[in-house]
Amino acid sequence: MKALSIKDIAVKANVSITTVSFIINGKAKEKSISEAVIEKVEKIIQESGYKPNQIARSLRTGNSNIIGLIVEDISNSFFAKIARLIEDKAYKRGYKIIYSSTENSVEKAQELINMFKTRKVDAYIISPIKGIEEDIRMLLSDDKPVILFDRNLADVDVNYVGANHFNASYQSIESFVAQGKKNIALVTTDIDVEQITERFDGYKKALLDNGLAYNDELVLKIHFNQDEETTINQIKNLFNTQKIDAVLFATNYLAISGLKVLKQIKKKIGSEFSVIAYDDHEAFELHTPGISTVQQPLEDIAETVIKLLLNQLSSKTKIPNQQVIIPATLIIRD
């Protein structure tokens, strides 16, 4: 049972393909097709269940109503949640999402961008990594809307939506200081993206502003993509060798590893030892005691991303790129 084509409809209705096409695309009025024909054709379409072949449509029009979404890892709850929100909002506006995970690999990211390009996606939403600046510039020079989110790339002029990582990190440290903490550690990753360096900068600045010395030994940079066991050992080592009374984890998965360590070495979180995690996670609310977190406004981010995208898609002229920084909030739990 082959799928119906516009031709089948045209034959059945005894009109030309052109006429059917006009009707499908709501141009019947403006092309002066009579009421009678419109009705007849629409009835036939209804009854036969005909659906236009989007591939053919894409080939002809050059766009696909598909938005490509590239994230680091869709199984990370932060990305999964954002993806879901974006998908939802896009869907309501008639766009579909194709997504893929880069696993922090430059080559994979480049392949993905190429793949999307050959599929003629209409726009790109990317949580980028360093090393794909050139590829992104190419997209921009093709006049395709591109929105970066979560992470920015310093030397590309492009739309960006993200949280205020510096501030969030700064505030987290200040809240530690307010509790009288003196030896505050940071567990972060060595991914070279602004988002991560901002978190580091916020940490450092807050220490210095509050008269605490910055101590390299208290900062652990975990290699991205390494297996969790190694991570756990490194964190364990940090906790065992350094005198620490508070720790900020720069991502939620690092915090989860960290909490596993605490469980293993039976160190309790409490007045002696405080923890804040960046990016919330179900586990943090459930944990006893609750883990304080920096919550990124997922809903706001998704909404802003989509809004920026649709603006670009619907405007003929080039809209200047925007950088939208959304405040994150520190949720104190115990």
Add this chain to the structure above:
Amino acid sequence: MKALSIKDIAVKANVSITTVSFIINGKAKEKSISEAVIEKVEKIIQESGYKPNQIARSLRTGNSNIIGLIVEDISNSFFAKIARLIEDKAYKRGYKIIYSSTENSVEKAQELINMFKTRKVDAYIISPIKGIEEDIRMLLSDDKPVILFDRNLADVDVNYVGANHFNASYQSIESFVAQGKKNIALVTTDIDVEQITERFDGYKKALLDNGLAYNDELVLKIHFNQDEETTINQIKNLFNTQKIDAVLFATNYLAISGLKVLKQIKKKIGSEFSVIAYDDHEAFELHTPGISTVQQPLEDIAETVIKLLLNQLSSKTKIPNQQVIIPATLIIRD
């Protein structure tokens, strides 16, 4: 800067489009194109960075190298993890994934299937809901490979990959019984899919086989899609009004809500009160005490799904549908 087309390459190389096409598709040898021409063309392709337009290719060949993945909710960690694994494996074989969430809505599911159909996806991976049997039959009659996973549909003859929900549930209850529990509750949902009813059946059978009465009051069926606050209140009500010494949660998000309740009403998990959750979650390992869970073998499920799919895709003839049931394992934590 318009994208290059096969024609541009042909002109540059001074050969016909046909020749370029043969070379691109590795048919040069069999079509007896000379070594010299092959090299020349390949060099030009390399240098120019030409990539074939997949849309045009799809239109001509009728397939897209895209697999449609339909799940209930991509932001649920079970689906997010499976999606990532499937994506990975598919990618290695040259397939891309388009995914979408149904939110347990029949209409949305049907729309999605239609959307995928008009995009000519090559195959479908679906975690289905009741009510789309007919749509799935249509896909099958179009000779498109379809794999259901996680949930089966009773009256459709189709490939299925899932865990042994009955056994897992049965074993969970037996483990409660072995600890001397007498009043064992079940918190489940009212989604009408085999996977959920099997979990219920396992619960009931295990009780009866072990000489415990089945008590309707100890089974709470949460309406799917309702907001978490209502769920929490219903669970709270169950815990407050019934004498319970153990509870099995039929999904991980129900368990998370349940744990929130326990935290609120300050009920401790321990020898007096045991919990098992269906589908693991980071929060369960981290929880103090650790929450025992039924762990579905995500890796196995993803691998089996892809294997089944590729078998079908690569075989000319119709392969009989298979039902693959993979054992789940009970992880005891404390």
Add this chain to the structure above:
DNA sequence: TTGATGTAGTAAAACGTTTTACCATAACCA
């Protein structure tokens, strides 16, 4: 010498749309 076979390659149709340019006929105006 003829017919078959192999080698190297190409022209053109087809996939299913959208869109441009066009054709009739009718109606209107002065």
Add this chain to the structure above:
DNA sequence: TGGTTATGGTAAAACGTTTTACTACATCAA
């Protein structure tokens, strides 16, 4: 009357591939 405008519609090109059927020439076997 003739010219313009409105109405209702269509033919055919174009999007970028793949693939079928073909050509032209060379070589070989008998």
